[in-house]
Amino acid sequence: MIYLKLLRESLIFAFNELIVNKVRTFLSLLGITIGIFSVISVFTIFDSMEIYLRNSINSLGSNVLFVQKWPWMDNNLEWWKIMNRDEPSLDDLDEINKKSELMEAASFMVGTNKTLKNGNNIMEDISVQGVSYDYPRIMNLEIQSGRFFTQLEANNGRGVALVGSDVAENLFPLTDPIGKDFKIGGYKTYVIGIIKKKGDDAFGNSPDKTILLPVNYMRNFMNFRNSGGSTIAILAKPTISNEQLRDELTGILRSYHRIKPGKEDDFAINETSVISKGFDAFFGIIAMVGWVIGGFSLLVGGFGIANIMFVSVKERVNIIGIQKSLGAKNYFILFQFLFEAIALALIGGLIGLLIVFLLVLGVNAAFDFGMVLTLGNILLGIVVSSAIGLVSGFVPAYQASKLDPVVAMRSLS
Numbered sequence: 001m002i003y004l005k006l007l008r009e010s011l012i013f014a015f016n017e018l019i020v021n022k023v024r025t026f027l028s029l030l031g032i033t034i035g036i037f038s039v040i041s042v043f044t045i046f047d048s049m050e051i052y053l054r055n056s057i058n059s060l061g062s063n064v065l066f067v068q069k070w071p072w073m074d075n076n077l078e079w080w081k082i083m084n085r086d087e088p089s090l091d092d093l094d095e096i097n098k099k100s101e102l103m104e105a106a107s108f109m110v111g112t113n114k115t116l117k118n119g120n121n122i123m124e125d126i127s128v129q130g131v132s133y134d135y136p137r138i139m140n141l142e143i144q145s146g147r148f149f150t151q152l153e154a155n156n157g158r159g160v161a162l163v164g165s166d167v168a169e170n171l172f173p174l175t176d177p178i179g180k181d182f183k184i185g186g187y188k189t190y191v192i193g194i195i196k197k198k199g200d201d202a203f204g205n206s207p208d209k210t211i212l213l214p215v216n217y218m219r220n221f222m223n224f225r226n227s228g229g230s231t232i233a234i235l236a237k238p239t240i241s242n243e244q245l246r247d248e249l250t251g252i253l254r255s256y257h258r259i260k261p262g263k264e265d266d267f268a269i270n271e272t273s274v275i276s277k278g279f280d281a282f283f284g285i286i287a288m289v290g291w292v293i294g295g296f297s298l299l300v301g302g303f304g305i306a307n308i309m310f311v312s313v314k315e316r317v318n319i320i321g322i323q324k325s326l327g328a329k330n331y332f333i334l335f336q337f338l339f340e341a342i343a344l345a346l347i348g349g350l351i352g353l354l355i356v357f358l359l360v361l362g363v364n365a366a367f368d369f370g371m372v373l374t375l376g377n378i379l380l381g382i383v384v385s386s387a388i389g390l391v392s393g394f395v396p397a398y399q400a401s402k403l404d405p406v407v408a409m410r411s412l413s
Contacts (some may be wrong), residue, residue, distance in 0.1 A: 001190050025344070028308045030383055031301025032348030033357040034357070038293050040356045040373075041379045046286045064138055064271070065245055067092065067232040067253070071268040085266050087230040090215070092267075093132065095256045096234065102245045104235040106214050111229060112222050118171040118182040125209045126167060128184065129158025130218025138235045141212075145176045146178045148180070159189045165197035166208040168401030185221050189213070228356050242271055298384070301348060302354030309341050309396035316400075322405040334401035339395020353378060 067088050100106070111129045115122065131152040135141060141148070141162075149160050156361045161184075168177045170192070195207045209372040223231055236245040246269050252265055353373075360371045 001066045006310045007021070016113060018389045025308065028304030028350070029062050029301070029348035032298070032345055032388060033301070035295070035298030035388075036352030036381045036385055037293075037355050038300070039355060039384065039399075040377050041285070041359060042289070042293055043377050043380070044356055044360060044371060044373050046333065047374055047377065050283050052370065063240075063242060065234045065236070065242060065249065066270040067096075067234065067249065068268050068270055069230070077305045081264075082268075085226055089230070090132075090231045090268065092253065092256065093232050096232065096249065097251055098246075099252045100234070100248060102237055102240045102248050104234060104237045105137040105233045106132075107135040108132040109135070109217060109231045109233060110215065110224055111223070112315060114184050114221060116167065116171060116182055116184060118180070121171050121173065123167060123170050125408045128218070128221065129210060130213050130215040132215045135212070135233075138233045140194035142198075144194045144196040146191070148193060154214045154216065157214055157219065158186060158190045160214065161189045162193040162195055163191055164195045164208040164210045164211040165204070167211060168194050168226045184211075184213075187220055189217075217258065229284075246271075246407060254398045278320055297360065298350060298388060299343075301389045305341055305345050305348075305389055305392035308344060309337060309393045312340065313337065313396050313400045330401040334397050337397035337400050338390065338393050341397065342389035344387025345385045345392065346382065349381050351390075354387075356381075 069085050069087050070082055088108075090108055093106055096106050109129060109131050111127055113125045114128045115124045116126050117123075133149070133151050136148055143162065144165065146161065146162070149158065149174070153159075155158055161178065171177065171182050172191075177194065179189045179191065181188050183189065190194055195210065195212070198207050218224075234249060235246065241255060249269055250265065254265065257266055259266060266390070356377075357373055360373045363371045
């Protein structure tokens with residue numbers, strides 16, 4: 001109970017200091033407020049960016065491997081050698097489907113940009129993706145209405161398409177596009193499905209502005225050997241690790257391409273963890289920048305709190321003398337001023353967090369970007385401001401606790 005009474009008394013002293021010395025308290029707490037605002041706002045912005053980026057990366061699938069011509073990240077990249085590689089082919093996909101025992105599904109993907117036309121409605125430079133039948137099992141395709149193409153449509157290269165929501169709205173305004181036709185490069189194509197609206201991801205890609213076609217139908221529009229971006233996506237079975245699947249795929253493709261032992265692979269096998277590791281380093285640097293930005297303000301705020309506490313001790317020397325003459329222990333005086341310093345710092349920190357919260361609400365209302373003030377950042381702001389109050393208030397509180405009661409009482413005269 002004594003500690004609860006001590007805490008209550010210290011909080012009363014702290015609020016009295018705020019009320020009696022408004023200007024001095026405001027200027028002193030301003031440093032803490034700005035410091036917490038700077039640190040937490042930077043962390044909030046970049047945490048929101050990180051969540052957005054990682055969600056975009058995870059949408060590719062953490063247990064999916066991508067066979068491609070180019071590696072995603074390689075510090076020892078010898079581009080002149082990679083330039084001579086062939087693009088992954090449908091024959092490679094067939095070989096993987098025949099030989100792999102560790103995969104759940106595999107899909108070929110290739111893309112280009114084309115002009116779409118439906119009467120007077122024209123859309124230029126639209127992403128057109130040719131995909132094989134197992135694509136939805138790997139890439140988590142969400143269909144708003146209609147259906148995906150059948151195995152027969154995929155094998156025969158039928159002129160059917162799934163269109164993004166933006167494409168549907170622009171090519172077929174005020175009407176249901178399912179069953180309607182439009183033209184890609186002069187070829188009549190029928191809409192059989194609409195992809196669920198999602199907006200742009202962190203890399204600027206959007207299913208809303210995309211068309212999915214059977215890969216064999218895609219042959220009408222482009223030469224796969226010179227596509228510059230053919231990909232085979234392979235989903236691992238639930239109990240299989242990416243490393244196990246990678247080893248199996250490497251063996252299958254090296255054997256099929258007749259690569260001799262000791263020779264380099266003529267393909268790359270990529271996975272999303274490579275991108276995630278790159279972002280880990282990037283956001284580690286961002287965290288350091290955040291601390292540097294807010295650190296100076298926090299330092300100034302700490303000196304401000306210390307200044308308030310030194311003045312507070314000087315103004316209350318007589319009260320300390322009376323408390324000690326009535327039997328107050330040194331730790332009672334020490335904790336009293338420490339609690340006061342922490343309370344003052346917390347007030348500044350909470351104001352800073354409130355400003356960040358209002359900033360988040362404003363950004364989310366004005367822009368199509370999901371900023372998030374996480375619980376971790378809220379706790380960080382509270383802990384940091386409390387720590388600054390503790391450190392800044394310790395020396396004044398220690399001096400107050402060591403005052404001689406006789407000397408302190410003389411200040412009454």
